[in-house]
Amino acid sequence: MFRTALRNVLAHKARLLMTVLAVMLGVAFVSGTLVFTNTISNAFQNSSAKGFDQVDVAVTPESQEDKGNTVGKTPELTQALLDKSAEVPGAASAIGVVDGFTAIADKDGKLIGGGFQSQGGNYWGDKDPRYPLAEGSAPRGANQVAIDSETAERAGYEVGDTVRLSIDGPVLKPTVVGIFTTDDGNVAAGGSLALFDTATAQKLFGKTGTYDQIDVKAAAGTSQAALKSALDDALPKDLIETTTGEQLADDQAEMISSQLSGLRQGLLVFAGIALFVGTFIIANTFTMLVAQRTKELALLRAVGASRRQVTRSVLIEAFVVGTVAAVAGLVAGIGIGAGLRELMGTFDATIPAGPLVITPGTVLTALAVGILITMPAAWLPGRRAAKIPPVAAMSSLHAQATAKSLVLRNTLGALFSGAGVAVVLAATTMDGSSGQAPMGLGAVLLIIGVFILTPLLSRPLIAAASPVLRIFGVSGKLARQNSVRNPRRTAATASALMIGLTLITGMTVMADSLQQGIDKMASSALRADYVVSMANGNELSPDVDRKLRALDDVTASSPLRNAPSRIDGETEYLTGVNGSVIGELTDLPLDGGAFRVGGTQVVVDDDTAKSHGWRAGSSFTAHYEDGKAQRLTVAGVYEGNEMIQGIMLDNGTLTPHLTDPTDMRVMVKTADGTSEATKDALEKALGSNPAIKVQDKKDLSNEIAQMFTLILNMVYGLLAMAVIVAVLGVINTLAMSVFERSQEIGMLRAIGLDRKGIKRMVRLESLVISLFGGVLGIGLGVFFGWAAGELLASRMATYELVLPWARMGVFLLLAATVGVLAALWPARRAARLAPLTGG
Structure with a gap:
């Protein structure tokens, strides 16, 4: 049975290639996401650790919030505290740190960096160990500044140039006297760093005679813990806090990892969506593969193979396909991870240099996803085929689904859909935070319910296209009949496209409605220009x-x-x-x-x-x-x-x-x-x-909506993967449908339908199936967009529902385009079939 399963895999190369591609895309998406986020996390963590190389213990003012007091004055780190820190046993040196926001303009007058990443500070003495000079000298006086090498390269500044910068209002025009290198994480992430001499920095940042932090370096043979203990004993406990350099690096790395976890979870959600869509395609593919081999499996049963052996042979095929697809997907995912990292540069979001990180967990996840998605998808059709009696299978009496199975399917679909709608409607009555989980649960239940009901829905909706299809004569009539001949296959194919368009439409409805609410809020709250x-x-x-x-x-x-x-x-x-x-x-x-x-x-x-x-x-x-x-x-x-x-x-x-x-x-x-x-x-x-x-008001509303717009654009890019999987599904279904109907198509050729008519028939069938999925997807998307908007409306009084008719028309056109493109190869193959023989 094992050898038989392997031969079957090799015997159906073209059809199984579609399945391999569907699984591979899902695996590539997941593994690429993991490679990308692990690489960024590792690079920032390494950069964070390097940033504290010159700090064994940091002395900072005691936080007033820890005392439950946000009104009182924060303690100051004076020169006396700095001198005392440098003299404690085990201390080699102490540096006073002053920092704050410093905006540097490029030569066109535009801000370098991203606002929060534009920093300034003090250069300690003639040679600051934190910032090795690559060119020039240390800054001295109010008219001199040193800038980091990354900023100098991006803006084209050199030693001797005049640079425009600002601290808290007035524009300064100091001369660049030094360019230094740094492992500061903000600079590595695309920000800028400007350094003044200590007295100038204290004056500019409003810290005259005081410091934001004191960095103490341990003498040889003194541990960070020992130095921290000595500082705790020597300095006033009610004014200062001490933290080791290792702890600072760990805290910053944990913060960065925490910030990236949201990105990782968001990307993995859409990876899951692509897999969710791919699962339907895989299950549909194996159902048709098994159906085409029913007589062959019946012959195996007739010569002595048991039901378990037949099911096992199908699972072995699925295992081989899943393993090959998982390995290919992992390789593709590594490429995607590397590509995404380079792509970040185009959005001015540079990340620190570092190796591409491929963890054992990523490899195991890719293999598990590829195999564990494929095998369950193949199990049900394999089990169903094994239960068919050999004589019935060989005489093709098994083809039609029983009335009992159809009633059960429609009943389950109605229950899931009803429960989903009820949960979603209930969630809209809750506040924003408590309604999110029920909303997600209701959405999943409704999508599953509609998927189960799509065979039932396909007949009336596809019948609605009959008047248009009649224009194309015999080809149009045959296309309509082929679309509803096997409702389950049509439904599985349309569902893949339906899910992608549901998400795209829902996000677009939310984005347009949110933008309208923000515009209304800005215009209604402000009379200022x-x-x-x-x-x-x-x-x-x-x-x-x-x-x-x-x-x-x-x-x-x-x-x-x-x-x-x-x-x-x-x-x-x-x-x-x-x-x-x-x-x-x-x-x-x-x-x-x-x-x-x-x-x-x-x-x-x-x-x-x-x-x-x-x-x-x-x-x-x-x-x-x-x-x-x-x-x-x-x-x-x-x-x-x-x-x-x-x-x-x-x-x-x-x-x-x-x-x-x-x-x-x-x-x-x-x-x-x-x-x-x-x-x-x-x-x-x-x-x-x-x-x-x-x-002005428009600038304000655009800025508020900017983050959501960025997320929406990222969502469009990620959902493109789901649409690609759906396209593969349509191609797959049509190719197998053509294979199943090869004799029928040959007969049509023999009685006078030319090759153009055959091609038109297959294309129209694909178009009808794709538009069916598009209509369902847009309808569900509008419903989910409205429901999610109700949650937002509980937090934003100016929120109002906006239906983007033009873009929904584009989405429907996209569905039609998917149908036309997906039919190119199957239509060409169908037209080349010989009359009568179907071969």
């Missing part, structure tokens, strides 16, 4: 608001100045605004009271008011960060949103209690409204600063 903020989300200098207010074209402006406070024993953030004009700059519906901000009168968003039990007229005591308290009165309660929320009070009331006032953003209204000229004027007034963004 522009919002000014830092590129990395950090605070703006108050000078920005003063410069903007001085412009003739600016009619009103207000900074949004955040500050922590203690209210009713809890930490609440206050938002300081220009109370006299905030009503002109915002458009926030009131739930009660009046929108009045000034003196001790404040306005509060509805969520905050509800959590404290406040309403218009309520009073509360706010404890500011300087330790003083003040009684404030709620003048009104407004409907907050993702852009504007919290407790608003006048800056004249808040600012006297702040040690270092800074603004999160500044809202601006101009006389001429929004225009490119007005935007340029605002940017020039701020010194064409690369660190500062000037955005």
Whole structure:
């Protein structure tokens, strides 16, 4: 039986090639994902470890949040603490570290790096062991800077060039005096690093005479643990915390791994989708292969083979196919992993250099996926064939499904579909977080139910295409009859395409609806023409608001100045605004009271008011960060949103209690409204600063939606794999259908249907099956997009359903294109069959 199974594999090369490709694509997707994420994780972890080579123990200020206090002042690391750290037993040296956001512009004035990855710091002395100089010398004075070699190469800077950069507002134009190398993970990931001498860095970052961290190097023979213990004994415990370099590297590596786990899980979800689609194709393929060999299997039964032996022979074939496909998929996956890594560079997301990582777990996963998907897919048709009596099989009396089996299938499909719809509808009534798991479960149940019901659905839906098919005469009529002749085969083929289009349509409906909600939120919440903020989300200098207010074209402006406070024993953030004009700059519906901000009168968003039990007229005591308290009165309660929320009070009331006032953003209204000229004027007034963004409402909504759009584009790319698998499935089904009907096609040729008519018949059959799958997929996708949108609507009041009719038309056209392309080879093969003989 083993030799027989191997001969059967070799005897059906063309048909089994489709199965191998379907399995291989799924395996390649999974293994490529694992190779890619393991490679990135390893590279960043190695880079993190190198970044702490010069740190045996790091001394940092004690976190105030650990004490449950976010209002109090953070302890400072003074020069005295640095000197004391360098003198403890076992310490070889100590370096004071100062760092902060530093935006470097390229020669076109555009920001280098990604905002959060644009960093600055101090170069320690004449030769800093952390940053070996590749060219030039150490920076000295306010007009000199050293930059990392990666940034210098990307922007084309050399020693002696003048570079534009910004710390917290003003644009500086120092000279590049040095270019250094670094293993800093942010730089490796595409960011930038600018270094000043220590005194200049302390002044620029507002740390005069103090440091953000003290890095202590251990003397020869002293362990990191011993040095940490010595520092703990020598330094004041209530002011500082100490951490070993090994722990810092481990913490950073764990954080990076945690960030990548979301990417890995997301990619694996879509790998699973491709496999889910491929499973139908594999099962369909083996069903048809076994059906075509029914007489052969019946002959084996007649000469003494048992049912178990027949089933085992089919499983052996599946094992061989799965193993070959898994090995091929693993090789392809390694190539995909390497390609994805290179592709990251095109999205300005460079990753550290390092080897391609292929773990034993990746290899075992690839083999397990290939074999464990294929064998169960082959087991059911093999078992079904083994149960057919030899005489019945040899006389082909087994071909039609029994009424009992059809009733059972339709009953199961109805139960699964009904349960899926019920669970999805129930999930839409829950809040966003608690409804996600039920929504996913309901979606899976509904897709399985519709898949089971597709043979039943195929007849009426394909019948609806009859008027169009009649235009093509005999070929069209035959195509319709062939499409419904074997509903199970048609259903399995259409389902593969259905699942891909369900996901694509659902994501598109959500994306368009979300974009509409974000646009509506930006336009309804703001009356301001522009919002000014830092590129990395950090605070703006108050000078920005003063410069903007001085412009003739600016009619009103207000900074949004955040500050922590203690209210009713809890930490609440206050938002300081220009109370006299905030009503002109915002458009926030009131739930009660009046929108009045000034003196001790404040306005509060509805969520905050509800959590404290406040309403218009309520009073509360706010404890500011300087330790003083003040009684404030709620003048009104407004409907907050993702852009504007919290407790608003006048800056004249808040600012006297702040040690270092800074603004999160500044809202601006101009006389001429929004225009490119007005935007340029605002940017020039701020010194064409690369660190500062000037955005209108459209810019804001695009920025908010940017992450979702990026995810959506990635989803489209990943789902393309599922569509490719579906195309293979359609080709596979048609090729086998042509093989099954070779004598029939030969007879049609003999009675006058020419080769063009045969080709047209096969193409129309493929087109009908593909459009059937497309209609089901788009219908389910709209339903899932609506349901998922209901979850989003619970968090976003401005969310509203948008049906992208144009793109859904494109998706239906895509389904039709899949059908036409998939039919090219089977149609050509059918047309070449000889009359009568079918050979």
